[in-house]
Amino acid sequence: MSDAPPSIHRWSTDAVPPAQRMDYWVGAVCEGFLEMDITSRAGAGFGASLESAPLGPIVVNQVRGSAQAVYRTRRAIAQSRHNYYYLLCKTDSAWVTVQDGRSARLLPGDAVLVDSRRLYEFHLLQSADTLSLELPTAWVDAWLPDAGDRVACRIDGQAGWGSVLSGFIRQLSPQMAARPPVPAGLLADQLGGLLALALGQGAPAEASGDGRAALRRRVFDATRERLAEPGLTALAVARGLGISERSLHRCLCEGGTTFATALTGFRMQVARRMLGDARFDRLGIAEIGFRVGLADASHFVRLCRRHLGATPGALRAGR
Incomplete structure (x- = not known):
């Protein structure tokens, strides 16, 4: 416990004798989740751990341990003062989720959404190793107006937007949430947009109509104009345009992108231009990063390497 960052909560059955581990684990899950x-069936060999940390409006939970079955019952629902959606992804083995009479067999890398306000079952047949993201119901409803109809639907982790969502989820951890590499709100926005796309909310741009396309252009223009602001958020851009944050996210999703993706793309376009222009050689790498809204120089270098294919220094030297 002392080795973990202060914002990470941790429970482990290693803290109690084997005979008490199942009772301890049920209590830990009730305290950490619901x-x-x-x-x-693991008997005396049962063991499990839970690590949890907030990331903006969501909570990142990492579960590891023995095979088990988990049941959200009517009694448990009646006792809960708070409820959430949970987005779960398991990468090591297949498992089964049941909710609303729908059963989904999930393969490694697949994701699934469940609603804690309704009965559900998890059958973790080989291990409990799972990443579980706790999502406020209002937050999910802002991204998925029909979220209640999407529970216990397998999100294919190997195809389309489902593979992108799965890859993003797998980069999350309580340790990363405790020290996010970018503002937590941007990571949450990215997750929400990818979830909407993976569950079919992203329509082709042609189907969105002239009004949606025009709004998307306004969002792009406003984001491009404000890209130099460190920590720029979708909410700030939406307020500047006089629209709701939900409208901003949905119009971008319909165009096949997210706010975080668009903002990063615009920042990298400007960075590429500045690094390729000798007139900006008087500026250090960190200053160029700051001018495109990235106050952390090391983060700027990582983004350049990922999106532009080389470090800022290499891009400048190779022009």
Whole structure:
């Protein structure tokens, strides 16, 4: 516990004798998540751990441990003062989720959304190793107006936007949430946009109509104009345009992108131009990063390498 960053909460059955581990684990899950019932065939060999940390409006939970079955019951729902959606991804083995009479068999890398206000079951057949993202219901509803109809639907982690979502989820961890590489709000926005796209909310731009296309252009223009602001958020841009944050995100999703993706793209375009122009050689690398809204020089270098194919110094030297 002392080795973990202060914002990470950790529970482990290693803290109690084997005979007490299942009772301890049920209590840990009820404290860290919600009231649930748990069974396991592991017997005296049972063991599990939970690490949890907030990331903006969401919470990142990492579960590891023995095979088990988890049940959200009517009694548990009645006892809960708070409810959430959970987005889960498991990469090591297949498992099964059941909710609303729908059963989804999930392969490694697949994701699934469940609603804690309704009965559900998780059958973790080989291990409990799972990343579980706790999502406020209002936050999910802003991204997915029909979220209740999307529970227990397999999100294919190997195809389309589902593969992008799965890859993004797998980069999350309580440790990363405790020290996010970019503002937590941007990471949450990225997750929300990818979730909407993976569950089919992103329509082709042609289907959005002239009004949606025009709004998307306004969002792009406003984002481009303000890209030099460190920590720029979708909410700030939406307020500047006099629209809701939900409208901003949905119009971008319909165009097949997210606010975080667009903002990063615009910043990298300007950075490429400045690094390729000798008139900016008087500016250091960190100053160029600052001028495109990236106050952390090391983060600027990483983004250049990822999006432009080389470090800022290499791009400048190779022009």
